[in-house]
Amino acid sequence: MLKALKNIFKKGEEPTTPPTATPTVPERQRATDGQAPRDKTPRPPRDDTRTSRPPRAARSEQPKPQAPEADKPRRERPPRKPKAPVASWNLEDFKVEPVEGKTRFHDFPLAPELMHAIHDLGFTYCTPIQAQVLGHTLKGKDAIGRAQTGTGKTAAFLVSTITQLLQTPPPKERYMGEPRALIIAPTRELVVQIAKDAEDLTKYTGLNVMSFVGGMDFDKQLKGLEKRFCDILVATPGRLLDFHQRGEVHLDMVEVMVLDEADRMLDMGFIPQVRQIIRQTPFKGERQTLLFSATFTDDVMNLASQWTVDPAIVEIEPENVASETVEQHVYAVASKDKYKLLYNLVTQNDWSRVMVFANRKDEVRRIEERLTRDGVSAAQMSGDVPQHKRIKVLEGFREGKIRVLVATDVAGRGIHIDGISHVINFTLPEVPDDYVHRIGRTGRAGASGTSISFAGEDDAFALPPIEALIGRKIQCEMPPDELLKPVPRKH
Incomplete structure (x- = not known):
């Protein structure tokens, strides 16, 4: 019977040279929590000619027969989200006078599309944590920030992340569920708020923002993922694992990973889930990692030492x-x-x-x-x-x-x-x-x-x-x- 099935699948095929096999995601050697120090040389460009990813897991309980991976055509790339018109705006419209002791967004090498969004939001001078974090992260360094809510930390890591994605072109071949930046937060409300802020800052860039949270329709979130590429993904740990375990999201393309409110994730028992997620991302020397917490407890600093390489430590305000x-x-x-x-x-x-x-x-x-x-x-x-x-x-x-x-x-x-x-x-x-x-x-x-x-x-x-x-x-x-x-x- 097995021989007959093989003959059926081979019938009508033209003899071809077997393609070079690429290890599937689970076979690749993943990062452990303790890894070698980061290589300080610039990152090499991604290989845009890599072969297709293994097919996604079937959604039904009984998997359908799958054709050999080499015979499967690559999914056609849909057009990117069009940039909002910028012809009527230029940087000269965004005038902020230099003030001693204050840092302007103009003082950083930010893209005009990003500056346009910053202008629309009414931002002029950076908050202290924004000024210090951007001074390190725009150079590619990892960072650990101690920040209370209301200090502007969300904009700090979003501006840095968006700049990284704009400076590095995406691979030509790519699946929908391959985010380039991943932001993990402990609560649904915080995820929704971060995603909204990210949408405001990316509206002229063509970058796509998606959010995954529990308590909302899974299939509806999945349909959104299947319609367009995901550049920035904001998620709670549990729902992100749901998508990953079903084969709908792959994390080996993540260039920037942000962990917000790490102390709260510790309190809520999310760290085991976060560890599972991080093991699916590139080595910590091959991604930029930003971690923010309201307090620098021993547990938080221990996590930071495992997940970052030579991070800049930013403390702006006292805990109160x-x-x-x-x-x-x-x-x-x-x-x-x-x-x-x-x-x-x-x-x-x-x-x-x-x-x-x-x-x-x-x-x-x-x-x-x-x-x-x-x-x-x-x-x-x-x-x-x-x-x-x-x-x-x-x-x-x-x-x-x-x-x-x-x-x-x-x-x-x-x-x-x-x-x-x-x-x-x-x-x-x-x-x-x-x-x-x-x-x-x-x-x-x-x-x-x-x-x-x-x-x-x-x-x-x-x-x-x-x-x-x-x-x-x-x-x-x-x-x-x-x-x-x-x-x-x-x-």
């Missing part, structure tokens, strides 16, 4: 950076009066964009339901909210249609929205670092903001560790009587 730009208050209030205090603060002061944090998902749900019932436009953000609804909620909050966004720490960590005037800690966090991240939703990038924390009988013990972390005492006040008035009944 948010506390210097945010006015902080603590109200001593009984647990039964917390909701009255929240309602009166929002309505009496007519606040329009407020973020409220609670420790548990059930607390978040109850607060949001009570605010909505009492006539305050509110929405919740927690792990129970489907991803498509999260995106809709964030857009409504960003546009001012939602006044109050109630969130847990995991859901709120990746939310970067300008104009949040107040952050309210309905319950104080059990982890002091989370307090810094919470109040960092306001007072972003040097702007001023206000945080108000409710210290009840159950969570007042959390205040001393927070004060120790930020290095200052927060005065505890009694709320004025007018802020404890009963909530009016809605008829």
